[in-house]
Amino acid sequence: MSTSLKHFLDIHLLPADTLRGILTSAARLKTAQAKLGSSGQPLAGKTLAMLFEKPSTRTRVSFQVGMQQLGGQVVVLSPDSMQLGRGETIADTARVLSRYVDVIMLRTSGADKLEELARHATVPVINGLTDESHPCQIMADIMTYEERKGPIKDAVVAWSGDGNNVATSWIHAAGLFGFELRLACPASLQPSSKALAWARDKGARVSVGTDPVAAARGADCIVTDTWVSMGDAAGSRHEMLAPFQVNESLMSAAKRDAIFMHCLPAHRGEEVTESVFDSPQSVVWDEAENRLHAQKGVLLWCLT
Ligand code: CP
Ligand code: NVA
Numbered sequence: 001m002s003t004s005l006k007h008f009l010d011i012h013l014l015p016a017d018t019l020r021g022i023l024t025s026a027a028r029l030k031t032a033q034a035k036l037g038s039s040g041q042p043l044a045g046k047t048l049a050m051l052f053e054k055p056s057t058r059t060r061v062s063f064q065v066g067m068q069q070l071g072g073q074v075v076v077l078s079p080d081s082m083q084l085g086r087g088e089t090i091a092d093t094a095r096v097l098s099r100y101v102d103v104i105m106l107r108t109s110g111a112d113k114l115e116e117l118a119r120h121a122t123v124p125v126i127n128g129l130t131d132e133s134h135p136c137q138i139m140a141d142i143m144t145y146e147e148r149k150g151p152i153k154d155a156v157v158a159w160s161g162d163g164n165n166v167a168t169s170w171i172h173a174a175g176l177f178g179f180e181l182r183l184a185c186p187a188s189l190q191p192s193s194k195a196l197a198w199a200r201d202k203g204a205r206v207s208v209g210t211d212p213v214a215a216a217r218g219a220d221c222i223v224t225d226t227w228v229s230m231g232d233a234a235g236s237r238h239e240m241l242a243p244f245q246v247n248e249s250l251m252s253a254a255k256r257d258a259i260f261m262h263c264l265p266a267h268r269g270e271e272v273t274e275s276v277f278d279s280p281q282s283v284v285w286d287e288a289e290n291r292l293h294a295q296k297g298v299l300l301w302c303l304t
Contacts, residue, residue, distance in 0.1 A: 006302045007118050008126045011135045012172040012198055019176060023143055026297030041071025046303055049101040051077045053108040054230045058264060059128045062291040063105055070296055094120035103302050109231055124302035131165055131231060136298060137263045138169035140290035142177060144283055148259055149220060153178040158219040160184045160212040160244045161271055163191030166225045166263050171195040175204035183208045184215035186240040212244050216253040222246055223261040224271045247273040259283045
């Protein structure tokens with residue numbers, strides 16, 4: 001993999017000050033857009049290729065609109081409509097796409113596919129979600145937390161639910177942005193041991209347990225995600241995860257002014273009750289909006 005390329009593969013592969021710079025740029029772009037209706041055209045003449053092996057609403061639309069607002073263009077691809085779906089390798093696809101476009105975003109299952117793309121691409125590659133992590137989402141989440149509550153450093157964030165890809169990105173964020181993360185997950189749906197080992201090495205304040213109320217006690221923010229991620233079999237997940245539902249009782253264990261976060265899409269009545277999801281404490285629509293601004297920050301970092 002070329003080390004001179006600015007890939008955005010996972011936040012724990014980047015220095016904290018780079019991430020902070022991207023967030024500062026995202027906040028500036030958000031204000032500029034609100035004031036002027038346009039944030040200039042710094043990516044005029046540049047093209048983003050987006051390759052989706054899994055469905056998407058937010059990632060797809062926010063990257064497309066963000067690239068266009070920065071003056072660039074977008075090509076949206078799916079394996080079914082490409083030779084990739086007929087056996088052309090990821091490596092060859094990477095080499096070919098790099099001759100046409102300036103940056104590639106991939107949403108896929110295995111992180112190995114993303115790494116292979118990045119190894120063979122000669123343009124920056126962005127992780128638009130894998131089974132293992134969701135780094136673009138966490139950038140929007142940190143931005144949203146800080147807009148509402150101020151610096152996230154030393155805050156307490158509680159995760160209640162599946163120890164999934166989004167949970168991994170929260171673990172990485174705890175190590176990089178210096179907040180305490182308490183994860184409550186069923187014993188058989190624990191977070192990535194690799195991410196936890198990284199957090200331990202980093203001296204991050206990350207704990208894992210199976211009691212959502214203990215995790216939520218005095219927290220500044222409660223986060224959850226769907227019980228069945230893309231590619232998961234439902235199996236007995238609903239039964240295992242029912243005690244981890246974010247409801248009014250769990251929210252009442254947190255600080256009175258705690259916020260509720262969810263990357264979306266949500267399943268009201270499953271991982272979160274309607275009353276919490278639609279409450280004033282819920283910041284989910286800001287989170288969704290901030291995907292746009294945070295990713296414009298990522299695109300600018302990758303390409304300039
Ligand atoms: N949060 C998120 O990544 O949403 P999409 O799956 O709709 O892109
Ligand atoms: N954990 C979810 C996130 C969706 C944005 C999934 O992977 O389906």
